[in-house]
Amino acid sequence: MTMDLRDLAGEVLAGIGTRPARTALTILGTVLGIGTLVTTLGVSATAGDQIAGRFDSVTATEITVDVNPPARPDSPPTVRWAALDDLARLNGVEAVAAYSQSPAGQEPAVRANTLRDPERVLDRTLPLLGASTALPAAARTEISLGRFFDDGHIRRRDRVAVLGEQAARLLGVTRIDNQPAVFVAGVPFTVVGVLGPVRRADQQGLTGAVIVPWTAADDTLHLGPASSVIVTTSLGAAPLVAGQAPIALSPDDPAAVRVQAPPDPAELRTGVAEDVSGLLLVLGVVSLVVGALGIANVTLVTVMERTAEIGLRRALGARRRHIAIQFLLESTVVGLLGGIIGASAGIVAVVVISVARQWTPVLDAGLAAAAPVAGAAVGLLAGLYPALRAAGMQPVDALRGPG
Amino acid sequence: MSAVIALRGVSRTFASDPPVAALSNVDLRVAAGDYVGIVGPSGSGKSTLLNLLGLLDRPDCGTYALEGVETTGLSDPARTALRGSRIGFVFQAFHLLAHRDVLDNVMLGEVYTGAPRAGRAARAAAALDRVGMGHRRDFRPGRLSGGERQRVAIARALIGEPALLLCDEPTGNLDSVTTGAVLDLFDELRDGGTTLVVITHDEAVSARAARRVRITDGRLSELDAPTAELPAVSAR
Numbered sequence: 001m002t003m004d005l006r007d008l009a010g011e012v013l014a015g016i017g018t019r020p021a022r023t024a025l026t027i028l029g030t031v032l033g034i035g036t037l038v039t040t041l042g043v044s045a046t047a048g049d050q051i052a053g054r055f056d057s058v059t060a061t062e063i064t065v066d067v068n069p070p071a072r073p074d075s076p077p078t079v080r081w082a083a084l085d086d087l088a089r090l091n092g093v094e095a096v097a098a099y100s101q102s103p104a105g106q107e108p109a110v111r112a113n114t115l116r117d118p119e120r121v122l123d124r125t126l127p128l129l130g131a132s133t134a135l136p137a138a139a140r141t142e143i144s145l146g147r148f149f150d151d152g153h154i155r156r157r158d159r160v161a162v163l164g165e166q167a168a169r170l171l172g173v174t175r176i177d178n179q180p181a182v183f184v185a186g187v188p189f190t191v192v193g194v195l196g197p198v199r200r201a202d203q204q205g206l207t208g209a210v211i212v213p214w215t216a217a218d219d220t221l222h223l224g225p226a227s228s229v230i231v232t233t234s235l236g237a238a239p240l241v242a243g244q245a246p247i248a249l250s251p252d253d254p255a256a257v258r259v260q261a262p263p264d265p266a267e268l269r270t271g272v273a274e275d276v277s278g279l280l281l282v283l284g285v286v287s288l289v290v291g292a293l294g295i296a297n298v299t300l301v302t303v304m305e306r307t308a309e310i311g312l313r314r315a316l317g318a319r320r321r322h323i324a325i326q327f328l329l330e331s332t333v334v335g336l337l338g339g340i341i342g343a344s345a346g347i348v349a350v351v352v353i354s355v356a357r358q359w360t361p362v363l364d365a366g367l368a369a370a371a372p373v374a375g376a377a378v379g380l381l382a383g384l385y386p387a388l389r390a391a392g393m394q395p396v397d398a399l400r401g402p403g
Numbered sequence: 404m405s406a407v408i409a410l411r412g413v414s415r416t417f418a419s420d421p422p423v424a425a426l427s428n429v430d431l432r433v434a435a436g437d438y439v440g441i442v443g444p445s446g447s448g449k450s451t452l453l454n455l456l457g458l459l460d461r462p463d464c465g466t467y468a469l470e471g472v473e474t475t476g477l478s479d480p481a482r483t484a485l486r487g488s489r490i491g492f493v494f495q496a497f498h499l500l501a502h503r504d505v506l507d508n509v510m511l512g513e514v515y516t517g518a519p520r521a522g523r524a525a526r527a528a529a530a531l532d533r534v535g536m537g538h539r540r541d542f543r544p545g546r547l548s549g550g551e552r553q554r555v556a557i558a559r560a561l562i563g564e565p566a567l568l569l570c571d572e573p574t575g576n577l578d579s580v581t582t583g584a585v586l587d588l589f590d591e592l593r594d595g596g597t598t599l600v601v602i603t604h605d606e607a608v609s610a611r612a613a614r615r616v617r618i619t620d621g622r623l624s625e626l627d628a629p630t631a632e633l634p635a636v637s638a639r
Contacts, residue, residue, distance in 0.1 A: 007514045018502040312498040315459065316559075317487010317515035319480055396459045399494065 003322055012329045015302075023334060026298045029291030030338025030378060031345060034371050037284035038346025039353075044280075045362040046354050061094075063242050064202055064260040065229040065249060077225030078256045079249045081214060084132055084229070087248040092237025097138035098226035099131035100214055108185040108221060110210055112171045124170050127209045128184055130217025138230045140200040146176040146193030149213050157215040161189035164207040168194045184210060187220050202260075203230060229257075238262055288378060291338065295382035299331045303390040310390055311398030324391035331383025332376050339375015343368055405471055407567050407598045408433035408456060413465030415451050425451035426621045429465070433600060435566070438593040440612030441602045441623075448621040453571050453602050458486040470566050488516045491560025495572035497552045499544040505531065505555050506540040512559040530558040533595075534588055550581025554588060561597075568592065570601040574608055586611045 016023050067079050079098065088096045102108060109123040133150055136142060145168075149160050161182055163173055173180050173191055181188045189212060198206050217223045229249060233241045242261030246254035303310070310323055347363060354361035410431040417423045425448040433439055443449050454460035455467065458474060467474050469489060474482060491512070499508050509527040531537045534554040544552055553573060560568055570589075574582040586608065593599055593613070601612060609615050615626040 003515060003517075004520055006520065011514065014500075014503060014507075308496070308498055309500060312492075312494075313511075313515065314483070315457065315486065315492045316512055317483055319483050319515075322515060396454050399459075399498070 003318075008322075008325065008329070011326055012333060015306075015326065015330045016333055019302075022298060022302075026295055026334050027338040027341065029294035030288070030335050030375050031291075031342040033284060033286075033288030033291040033378070034339045034342025034375050035345040035349070036280065036287050037374075038343050038367060038371050039349040040280035040284050041367055042346060042350030042361070042363060043353055045364060046350060046359050049360070049362045060238055060262045061233045061235055062200060062202070062262060063231040063233065063238055063245065065231070065245055066258045066260070067225070067227050067229065067249075068256045068258075069227065070225070073224075078253065079226050079229065081132065081226065083249050083251075084134075084226075087229070087231065087245060088134075090241060090244055090248060092233045092241050093231060094234055095134050095137035095232045096229065097132050097135040098214075098229040099129045099135065099211070100217060100223035100225060100227050101130075101209075102128045102221055102223060110167075110171065110185075111183050112173060112180065113183075124167075126167050126170070127205065128217060128221055128223070129206070129209045129211045130214035130223045131211050132214060132226075135206075135211065135230075136195065138200075138232055139198055139203040139206055140232065141198040141203075141206065142196040143193045144196035146191070148193055154213040154215050157219055158213060159187065159189045159216050159220075160192045160213065162193040162195060162211045163191060164195050164209045164211065165197060166207040167210055170208075182210065184212070184220060189216070200230070200232075288374075292335075292378045292382040295331050295334055295379055296385060299327060299334075299383050299386040300389065302330075303327060303386045306390075307393065307398050308400075310393050311395050311400075314393075314395035314398065320391040323393075324387045327387040327390045328380065328383045331386070332379040335379015335382065336372055336376040338379070339372035342375060343371035346371070405435065406432050406468070407435050407437070407470055408600070409466075409468040409471075410455075411466045411468075413455065413462040413467060415448075415455060415460070415462050424621055426455070426462070429621070429623050431616070431623060433567075433598065435598050436593070436596055438589065438599045438613045439601070440609030440615045441600065441618055442604065442606060442609040442615060442626075443618035444604055447618045449602050449604070449618055450571070451621075452618060453569065456567075456600060457490055457492060457569050458482045484517075488563060489566045491557075491563065491565035491568045493553070493557055493560050493568065493570040493573045495575035497544070497549075497556045497576070499552055499556060499559075501544055503543075504540070505536065505542050505544065505547070508544065508555055509540075509559045509562055512562040516563050518563065526562055527558070530562040531555070533561060533592075534558045548581060549577045550584050553577060553581070553585050557585075557588065557592075561592075566598060568597055568599050570599065572603055572605075573601060574603070574605065582608070 070076070070078055081098065084096050084098055087093060107125045107127045110126045111122045111124065113122070133148065133154065136148055144165070148162055149158070153160050163171065163182070171182060173182070173194065176191055176193065180191045182191055195206065198204055214223070214226070231241060231245065238261055242259045245259055246257050250257050313323060347368060350363065351361050408431060410429055413426060413429045414424065415426040417425055429452070441449065441452065451460070455462055458469070462475060469485065472485065474485065477485070500511065506524065506527050509530055510523050513523055513526070528537060528540060531540055534557050536551060536554050536558060539547060539551060544555065547555065574585055577585065589599055589601065589611065601608065603609055617624050617626050
């Protein structure tokens with residue numbers, strides 16, 4: 001004797017629908033568990049992708065080379081200015097610039113005029129940079145006023161200056177068509193341009209600096225050879241260029257320069273995902289276990305309450321397996337519903353979090369499909385013991401049970 | 404006419420200290436179309452007899468043939484199948500599912516018997532008409548009176564066209580008016596050819612049966628006739 005599957009489905013659905021409030025509360029445990037898991041996995045994938053994405057587009061193309069100062073003042077420079085062209089020739093390099101810088105604590109006094117006004121402090125202490133011509137491109141900045149100096153200025157050792165955005169504001173330089181001058185340690189320089197915002201995160205110091213041709217800087221403050229080389233590369237070329245840069249810049253002593261290259265995006269992505277998800281994943285599994293215990297508990301209570309019904313069904317010809325399958329399916333469907341609702345809530349949460357952070361949500365279709373299955377599996381496991389209890393009841397005893 | 408029930412030398416003893424002999428050496432023969440009232444005080448072995456007759460329990464010794472099929476040697480699934488298809492139960496507590504409407508409750512009588520789904524609603528409606536409850540098919544049991552509930556339960560027992568309608572204190576939860584209505588229904592069913600066994604402690608209920616059997620201390624005795632069998636009553 002077999003039971004029609006449609007009959008079975010009808011009995012299961014009727015059993016679940018009998019007490020909607022209780023069913024809803026039972027489902028809630030699974031919803032929380034599955035929801036936490038989906039949210040955790042989704043957010044960590046999104047965040048990992050987000051951070052890696054930033055590195056892909058910007059940071060992954062930026063290299064900074066710090067040059068050790070020469071051992072003695074009269075020894076040859078570690079990085080000759082001409083070596084920049086050797087580096088610029090390499091495949092994947094988009095812009096190379098170098099600058100020498102006034103040492104920290106020894107920044108020169110800079111003022112915009114020679115007026116001696118006892119009531120006002122006109123001297124500003126600003127760092128002086130002696131740079132090569134490609135600096136705006138390599139530092140990802142633009143000229144907001146005037147122009148940058150060129151190779152001719154460097155060759156002629158012209159005393160011209162380009163001010164960083166903040167330096168220009170401090171010095172009161174708002175226009176350059178009247179050819180303003182700034183005095184660096186008393187030496188006049190003609191301002192030819194003002195920089196805009198600096199988009200390269202590790203070069204924010206440029207906004208407050210006075211930038212002059214490296215030849216003029218050497219004449220004025222004896223800044224000497226380059227102390228930093230900054231490079232932008234095409235996407236994906238950074239690791240290769242980082243390996244080649246020391247040899248190109250300092251062929252006789254590559255160890256004298258320190259290259260700061262971006263971390264590998266793939267490693268970064270994995271690292272972030274692991275950091276974010278580890279703890280929350282445990283939380284999600286714990287919620288799921290609690291949800292399973294809730295289903296098991298409620299199903300057991302339901303079995304006890306429906307003892308008389310079980311007896312009736314046995315009297316009407318239901319075999320033990322019919323009883324077991326019915327309760328097993330009821331708990332499985334409860335778990336499945338919890339999984340579906342939980343997965344939906346989790347996906348919505350991932351999208352909401354992503355929108356709030358202005359991230360691109362990364363939604364894994366496999367995860368969305370697997371979550372309801374996991375919920376059903378939890379329900380199945382949770383229903384195992386109550387279903388066996390129900391099937392093991394003797395019809396005679398069950399009919400006498402609570403009705 | 405062949406016997407629907409044929410108990411021969413049936414005993415049932417429950418293991419306790421001292422062992423309780425609920426039934427001892429019982430013989431009972433019920434022919435098709437019989438209306439048998441089994442009456443006895445509580446503790447007399449009524450429930451044990453009902454459980455044995457309903458294939459809910461097995462005798463320790465003796466034989467029980469239902470419609471000529473010897474049941475004591477059958478496997479559990481086979482007994483369950485026989486119970487579902489050939490015996491209709493009517494309980495004192497009705498055992499209706501409170502959250503399903505009347506028609507659903509009646510249709511439940513066929514869910515486990517392997518009967519086709521097609522026409523089930525029609526058969527359930529016919530069974531409800533038979534007990535005079537056709538106008539209540541969309542009601543929940545909670546909105547019915549006790550007598551109406553019992554009539555729905557009887558319809559559920561009837562839907563599979565059982566060989567035997569086994570009633571356990573069918574009027575135990577009813578007042579005298581509704582009891583009368585249910586007993587009238589039993590008369591009608593018996594007139595329609597249904598075999599009825601009604602187990603009760605109420606003499607007034609058993610008095611309506613064509614044949615009365617008293618059970619005392621696990622032994623049966625015929626009340627009205629000196630012979631063990633009445634002549635079969637022809638329908639109508």
